[in-house]
Amino acid sequence: MTKTAFYNNPRFRSAFYQLLVLAAVIWFGIEFAINARANLEAQNVRFGFRFLNDPASFGISQTLISYSEQDTYTRVFLVGLLNTLLVSVIGIIFATILGFFIGLARLSPNWLLARLAGGYVELIRNLPLLFQILFWYVAVLLAMPSPRQSLGVGLQPLFLAAADGFAYLQYFGMPESIAQWWRGLAEWIGPPAVYINNRGLIMPRAIFGEGSGIVVAAFALAIFAIIGLRSWARRRQDATGKLFPVLWTSLVLLIGLPVLAALAVGAPVSFEAPELRGFNFVGGTRVIPEFTALLVALTTYTAAFIAEVVRAGVLAVPKGQTEAAMALGLRRNTTLRLVVIPQAMRVIIPPLTNQYLNLTKNSTLAVAIGYPDLVAVFAGTTLNQTHQAIEIIAITMAVYLAISLITSMAMNLYNARIRLSERV
Amino acid sequence: MTSATFVRQQLIAPSNPPASSVGTPAWLRQKLFGSALNAAATVISALILAALIWPTVRFMFIDAVWDGSSRVDCLEETVKRPVGACWPFIAAKFAQFMYGFYPADQVWRVNLTYVVGLVLLVPLLIPRAPWKTLNAVLFFGVFPVAAFYLLVGGRFGLPHVETRQWGGLLVTLVITFAGIIGSVPLGILLALGRRSSLPLLRWFCVVFIEFWRGVPLITVLFFATYMLPFFLPESWKLDPLARVLIGVILFAGAYMSEVIRGGLQAIPRGQFEAARALGLGYWKMMAFVVLPQALKIVIPGMVNSFIALFKDTTLVLIVAIFDLLGQLRAAFADPNWATPVTVLTGFAFAGVIYFIISFVISRYALYVERRLSTGVAH
Numbered sequence: 001m002t003k004t005a006f007y008n009n010p011r012f013r014s015a016f017y018q019l020l021v022l023a024a025v026i027w028f029g030i031e032f033a034i035n036a037r038a039n040l041e042a043q044n045v046r047f048g049f050r051f052l053n054d055p056a057s058f059g060i061s062q063t064l065i066s067y068s069e070q071d072t073y074t075r076v077f078l079v080g081l082l083n084t085l086l087v088s089v090i091g092i093i094f095a096t097i098l099g100f101f102i103g104l105a106r107l108s109p110n111w112l113l114a115r116l117a118g119g120y121v122e123l124i125r126n127l128p129l130l131f132q133i134l135f136w137y138v139a140v141l142l143a144m145p146s147p148r149q150s151l152g153v154g155l156q157p158l159f160l161a162a163a164d165g166f167a168y169l170q171y172f173g174m175p176e177s178i179a180q181w182w183r184g185l186a187e188w189i190g191p192p193a194v195y196i197n198n199r200g201l202i203m204p205r206a207i208f209g210e211g212s213g214i215v216v217a218a219f220a221l222a223i224f225a226i227i228g229l230r231s232w233a234r235r236r237q238d239a240t241g242k243l244f245p246v247l248w249t250s251l252v253l254l255i256g257l258p259v260l261a262a263l264a265v266g267a268p269v270s271f272e273a274p275e276l277r278g279f280n281f282v283g284g285t286r287v288i289p290e291f292t293a294l295l296v297a298l299t300t301y302t303a304a305f306i307a308e309v310v311r312a313g314v315l316a317v318p319k320g321q322t323e324a325a326m327a328l329g330l331r332r333n334t335t336l337r338l339v340v341i342p343q344a345m346r347v348i349i350p351p352l353t354n355q356y357l358n359l360t361k362n363s364t365l366a367v368a369i370g371y372p373d374l375v376a377v378f379a380g381t382t383l384n385q386t387h388q389a390i391e392i393i394a395i396t397m398a399v400y401l402a403i404s405l406i407t408s409m410a411m412n413l414y415n416a417r418i419r420l421s422e423r424v
Numbered sequence: 425m426t427s428a429t430f431v432r433q434q435l436i437a438p439s440n441p442p443a444s445s446v447g448t449p450a451w452l453r454q455k456l457f458g459s460a461l462n463a464a465a466t467v468i469s470a471l472i473l474a475a476l477i478w479p480t481v482r483f484m485f486i487d488a489v490w491d492g493s494s495r496v497d498c499l500e501e502t503v504k505r506p507v508g509a510c511w512p513f514i515a516a517k518f519a520q521f522m523y524g525f526y527p528a529d530q531v532w533r534v535n536l537t538y539v540v541g542l543v544l545l546v547p548l549l550i551p552r553a554p555w556k557t558l559n560a561v562l563f564f565g566v567f568p569v570a571a572f573y574l575l576v577g578g579r580f581g582l583p584h585v586e587t588r589q590w591g592g593l594l595v596t597l598v599i600t601f602a603g604i605i606g607s608v609p610l611g612i613l614l615a616l617g618r619r620s621s622l623p624l625l626r627w628f629c630v631v632f633i634e635f636w637r638g639v640p641l642i643t644v645l646f647f648a649t650y651m652l653p654f655f656l657p658e659s660w661k662l663d664p665l666a667r668v669l670i671g672v673i674l675f676a677g678a679y680m681s682e683v684i685r686g687g688l689q690a691i692p693r694g695q696f697e698a699a700r701a702l703g704l705g706y707w708k709m710m711a712f713v714v715l716p717q718a719l720k721i722v723i724p725g726m727v728n729s730f731i732a733l734f735k736d737t738t739l740v741l742i743v744a745i746f747d748l749l750g751q752l753r754a755a756f757a758d759p760n761w762a763t764p765v766t767v768l769t770g771f772a773f774a775g776v777i778y779f780i781i782s783f784v785i786s787r788y789a790l791y792v793e794r795r796l797s798t799g800v801a802h
Contacts, residue, residue, distance in 0.1 A: 018624035025628065032655040039654045110462050111455035112469040126782040127775060128735035131749055135775075138756065139767045361640035368742050379646050389650040397639045397647065404638035 036390065051386045058381055060372045062288050073382050080374035081399065087291060087373065088360040091298040095359060098299060099306025106311050124304035130365050132301055137293035137369040144198045147280045154192025159185050193273045201287040204271040218261035226250045290371035302359045309355060313348035314340065346418055353411045357404055374399060483508040484772060498763045509769045517755045524591015524746055530583065534594055537571045549788065568605050587665040591746040599672055599737040604730055606673035611680025616710060619688055636678035641739050644671045649743045668740050676733050683725040687718035727789035731782045748774055
């Protein structure tokens with residue numbers, strides 16, 4: 001038997017190739033570092049994070065925490081990060097609701113509704129997101145009328161539109177009194193509280209007076225009570241088989257407790273409705289159009305993908321499960337709630353989280369329309385002012401990387417919890 | 425003898441099903457007006473559909489202005505009726521939308537590239553067309569080089585055209601195509617590395633893939649545009665378009681590798697063992713046994729990644745490269761065409777182009793998927 005040459009020995013080969021990879025990585029690292037040092041010197045940029053303490057001296061159009069132009073770049077970073085999180089969280093909530101609705105509509109027995117939902121998904125998914133963001137911003141929101149001709153959003157404009165519709169039907173023999181009735185209803189309901197114009201979305205502002213802390217505390221108490229109620233109801237059902245209307249009780253608690261608390265301390269929270277005076281609105285709060293455009297685009301875009309996820313999840317539940325539930329005498333909605341949805345959720349949750357992550361990452365497109373998110377204010381304006389490209393882009397990438405990793409870790413934990421516990 | 429007993433000698437012809445369960449009326453009842461809720465859903469859907477389609481048709485065709493030479497022709501005061509799309513605006517800007525500022529007398533080079541690309545691509549997509557290997561080598565190997573020299577020029581008597589002058593759909597397609605050509609080999613290597621038995625190599629690939637997948641494309645483009653030049657020797661003056669291409673390829677390659685890894689995982693162990701038993705080494709086993717099967721399985725997934733890549737090319741406008749959407753945005757700023765309908769016209773035009781391209785690709789992916797799923801019997 002001949003002895004194999006040492007270079008044919010698998011263990012030697014393995015070690016050799018790995019050393020080669022290691023050497024290549026180290027060589028690239030060193031090369032990059034040398035180049036970076038030379039380039040930074042040539043451009044007179046000093047590497048380091050000291051610039052974070054310099055005053056930013058530029059304004060930001062939307063800040064969740066107090067910010068002035070004298071604040072440091074660190075503050076800019078925080079403002080941008082909060083703006084990113086704000087649009088992501090609200091977008092995730094809306095996209096989930098819309099996405100579930102459209103996904104279920106695609107499965108509807110109603111032919112037209114299913115086709116309509118399918119058309120929505122097809123249209124939205126085949127257009128680039130940036131195209132849609134620019135469309136909503138440039139073609140819709142900036143094309144809105146000036147503040148004086150603001151569009152109202154609420155019941156009054158809806159009723160007026162209905163009145164106009166019935167007035168039109170009058171030529172086909174519809175009595176005129178119906179249109180008049182709608183008009184009267186519109187008059188009675190009063191002017192809307194929300195307006196859209198080319199400067200943004202004008203909404204009522206909540207003013208927290210003395211004792212509003214109690215209302216917030218009542219809200220928190222309601223949430224804790226609901227959590228307790230749920231586990232109690234589940235235990236009772238396991239023991240006795242009796243169902244408890246958890247959903248309705250929860251809703252009553254969630255709304256009732258804060259309202260009661262507010263009444264008890266004398267209505268400390270009031271709403272200030274916007275009012276048109278001269279050329280602009282007085283009072284209320286203004287949501288910048290960049291935020292609205294980004295939110296609408298992210299919501300509608302992600303909802304199309306969530307709809308597909310939901311559809312796939314529901315279709316993944318075998319028909320036999322529904323039939324078995326029906327055979328056991330469960331009603332249609334109970335079948336859905338207790339048999340189909342829990343099983344579909346197992347399939348839905350992982351890709352759904354992926355979509356949430358995508359939405360958060362896609363919120364970086366804000367920079368194209370000037371919404372002050374992390375990329376726009378930090379990797380954009382701050383980078384242009386300080387030229388600290390390496391540090392700033394590294395920080396920005398690290399933030400998104402951290403968000404991604406934390407989400408996928410949370411996902412893995414959740415997956416482990418809801419995993420099918422099979423027979424041993 | 426007569427008997428009252430009646431015995432039927434022939435079978436009765438089957439009677440028709442009740443009118444309420446067949447034909448259009450039954451379909452309408454089942455699918456549209458089965459219950460009050462169902463009927464309400466139908467009415468609301470129909471209203472939404474009408475509210476979307478009718479204004480769109482009016483805007484695009486009925487109220488549209490078809491010829492003219494300046495903004496004046498698209499104003500309501502001139503036309504004396506509600507104005508829809510201002511198509512003369514598109515006609516005037518068409519060259520910009522298609523080629524950017526590519527010199528007009530050299531545009532034939534772009535068109536020639538398109539024609540050659542299409543002639544090579546179409547037979548590649550038709551499963552029955554012959555000479556697949558030769559075709560693939562020509563399209564993925566020879567065509568990119570030829571297209572590079574044809575578009576950039578500076579050789580073979582063609583005048584040099586700087587990439588700064590490129591724009592519009594040309595840039596969109598160049599980035600998409602280069603992204604595909606670059607990301608597939610990178611994806612294959614990363615996927616193989618991630619499944620390698622060498623721990624160091626595997627970990628390097630995992631970190632590399634997860635890093636690029638964890639960050640948004642914009643930060644990758646910022647990285648490629650602002651940070652990468654610092655890391656390269658000063659003498660390397662990378663073209664802005666080339667920098668963006670590097671970023672796009674790294675990003676798309678990471679996603680591609682995960683798609684391909686899915687295919688690799690679907691190949692049964694027996695295939696690897698059989699290849700080993702035949703005495704094939706690692707690379708021969710991968711190239712002749714595993715990858716041909718794995719790649720075939722993931723064609724639909726890869727095509728979906730290509731669509732995502734195509735849509736993502738729009739992001740380059742943020743780093744000042746004028747793709748179709750970037751040119752569109754620039755055209756909106758032209759005061760010669762400033763009318764109330766210019767913006768909507770532009771979005772309608774670009775939207776139709778983006779939609780058609782990604783819709784056609786996605787339908788092709790679906791077609792391949794169906795074809796493959798019938799071909800593989802389990």
